[in-house]
Each structure stands twice: as structure tokens, then as C-alpha cells.
Amino acid sequence: xxxxxxxxPDYHQVVFMDSTTGYKFIxxxxxxxxxxxxxDDGKEYPLVRVETTSDSxxxxxxxxxxxxxxxxxxxxxxxxxFTSK
Numbered sequence: 001x002x003x004x005x006x007x008x009p010d011y012h013q014v015v016f017m018d019s020t021t022g023y024k025f026i027x028x029x030x031x032x033x034x035x036x037x038x039x040d041d042g043k044e045y046p047l048v049r050v051e052t053t054s055d056s057x058x059x060x061x062x063x064x065x066x067x068x069x070x071x072x073x074x075x076x077x078x079x080x081x082f083t084s085k
Contacts, residue, residue: 009030010030010032011028011029011030012028012029012030012046013026013027013028013029013045014026014027014028014029014031014032014033014045014046014047014048015037015039015045015046015047015048016029016048016049016050016053017037017047017048017049017050018050018051018052018053018055018056019049019050019051020051020052020055020056021053021055021056023053023055023056024037024039025053026039026045029048031046031048032046033046033047033048035047035049
């Protein structure tokens with residue numbers, strides 16, 4: 001399939017950096033930035049700062065706290081004093 005020329009954004013490699021931890025990774029994106037960074041491979045990439053990545057998100061780091069959410073059956077049983085065997 002042939003794509004129309006001049007209507008698609010420029011897709012290129014960029015570095016995303018977690019502002020909280022400083023973790024960096026390279027990914028393909030259409031995002032642009034005036035900041036650049038040189039990575040370990042010696043190449044210079046545009047730098048896009050993000051607030052949260054898998055390096056700092058509580059779900060992926062195992063620091064997430066779960067609140068017990070009772071379902072309808074459990075709430076009914078609790079309300080009317082039924083116990084499960």
C-alpha cells in the first residue's frame with residue numbers, strides 16, 4: 001500500500017526520560033523536543049521528559065496499595081450476617 005506523501009508526521013527515535021527517577025529509554029515516536037541527549041550508543045536523540053514510566057509507577061514497582069473492594073454478594077452477606085463456609 002502506498003502512503004500519501006507530506007501528510008504524515010515524522011516518525012523517529014526519541015529518548016523518554018522519567019522526571020522522577022531519571023530512567024531513560026529509546027522509543028519510536030512523532031514527539032519532538034528542542035532538548036537532546038547523547039545515549040550510550042553515541043547517537044544524539046531528542047529528549048522528551050515524562051512524569052511517570054514503568055520505573056516509577058506504583059503498579060509496576062510493587063508499591064501500589066489496594067483497597068479491599070467488596071463485591072455485591074459479599075456486601076449482601078455482610079449486611080445480613082451470612083458467613084461463607
